[in-house]
Amino acid sequence: MTLDMDNVEVFDTGVKGRGLRTTKDLCAGEVVLAEPSFAAVVFDSLSQQVCHSCFRRQANLHRCAQCKFAHYCDRTCQTACWDEHKQECGAIKKNGKAPNENVRLAARVLWRIQKDTGIVSDSQLTSVDQLEDHVADMPADNLKELKIDVHNFLDYCPNTRHGVEYISHIFGIINCNGFTLSDQRGQQAVGVGLFPNLCLVNHDCWPNCAVILNHGNHSALNATFHSKRRVELRALGKIAENEELTVGYVDFLNVSTDRQRALKHQYHFDCTCKSCSKNLKDDLMMAAKETEGNKPSDELVKEVQELSLECLAKVEAARTAGDFHEVVKLCRECLDKQEPVLADTHLYQLRILSAASEVLSYLKFFSEAAEYSRRMVEGYMKLYHPNNAQLGMATMRAGVTHWHAGLIEVGHGMICKAYAILMITHGPNHSITKDLESMRMQTEMEQRIFKQNECVYHSMREAALQNKPMACSQPGSP
Secondary structure, three states, X not given: OOOOOOOEEEEEOOOOOEEEEEOOOEOOOOEEEEEEOXXXXXXXXXOOOEOOXXXXXXXXXXXXXXXXXXXXXXXXXXXXXXXXXXXHHHHHHHHOOOOOHHHHHXXXXXXXXXXXXXXXXXXXXXXXXXXXOOHHXXXXXXXXXXXXXXXXXXXXXXXXXXXXXXXXXXXHHHHHHOEEEEOOXXXXXXXXXXXXXXXXXXXXXXXXXXXXXXXXXXXOOOHHHOEOOEEEEEEOOOEOOOOEOEEOOOOOOXXXXXXHHHHHXXXXXXXXXXXXXXXXXXXXXXXXXXXXXXXXXXXXXXXXXXXXXXXXXXXXXXXXXXXXXXXXXXXXXXXXXXXXXXXXXXXXXXXXXXXXXXXXXXXXXXXXXXXXXXXXXXXXXXXXXXXXXXHHHHHHHHHHHHHHXXXXXXXXXXXXXXXXXXXXXXXXXXXXXXXXXXXHHHHHHHXXXXXXOHHHHHHHHHHXXXXXXXXXXXXXXX
């Protein structure tokens, strides 16, 4: 895949080391750079549910007849992935089983380095082995895991020409530079990959770019027109020439000290961005509810916050156990205690609202789920960047929930807002945006019917839900 890198250049940022900056003015939604993976693997737990080539989650995948581990959408995906899978296939077949995803990714990286010396095209701005590994900064537990991975790698690839130190270096690079890959709906993390150019983009808690995975397109009969799986760096707003390009390594929806702690643990640096230095929006994320100038006591706020944390732990345990009715019960009880005390932007209340709306939608209690999702999105809109991809995805899910609840006007409005955000973060050709465009057109049509005759709309909706003829089909019917 040939990449156009005219939009960016590497520069010395000073304290943060190397970074990328733009060489021209950019507009919101513009693709700053696109890059195929140097190497990527599907997670162990999803190896039979996700295509090992395009990373789409599919039913009835075709299994590699040789190693019996890799799975593909079809022959086209299998052929497209053969260069990546060839040596892996032989190693798995010889060992009788596949190692964990870290070892598989390290093996793919080292095989590619051996073949292409770490730089696969003129547009690659840095070689893989020049990336930071931070092995020296790892805590003891992480070093222990790294040594186990190296040992397993040597069992998997006993004839490797690389020494233990270099293999450890590659594992360190993967640990702090690996990019999580999502499925085609953006709903689940399904794998991890290494993208050298993307690794040069530094972090900011309020970034000017978003990174998304484009799964490529293999639908054309002529393979010449196929496009590869790649990441795209997209501008979230106007970016001036020579401005540094940044992305968020962690979710903004945490107070600054928690974000800094997570960044230090995973990426080994102290975040000094404006949001962290000035604790921006921390007050909103931990705010108490104010009614006519009155606020609850600090003691009551602390009590409800502690209760909320306990409840969130119980909710996660119940979700993991598949006890969804218990999740709903816990969320309702917690919300009853939170609502008089915590503001609508408080993180703990937003997390309970998110869990409640998701599980209630799954259980098809759409009206209650819609109310919770509306409150959640309203809170998100006061905290997130207006073009944040997670805000767009949450707004899309809330819109669909309202649509399923029969609240077509609110649902259509939310879907339109989500579409506007995802056009910037994902672009018009991404599968999620295309699905959203179809939903936008469908809800627009249904909204017109609703405004002409509510009875006809609700009758059509009931007929569609129950797959039976309409009970009220004539305009003006009671």
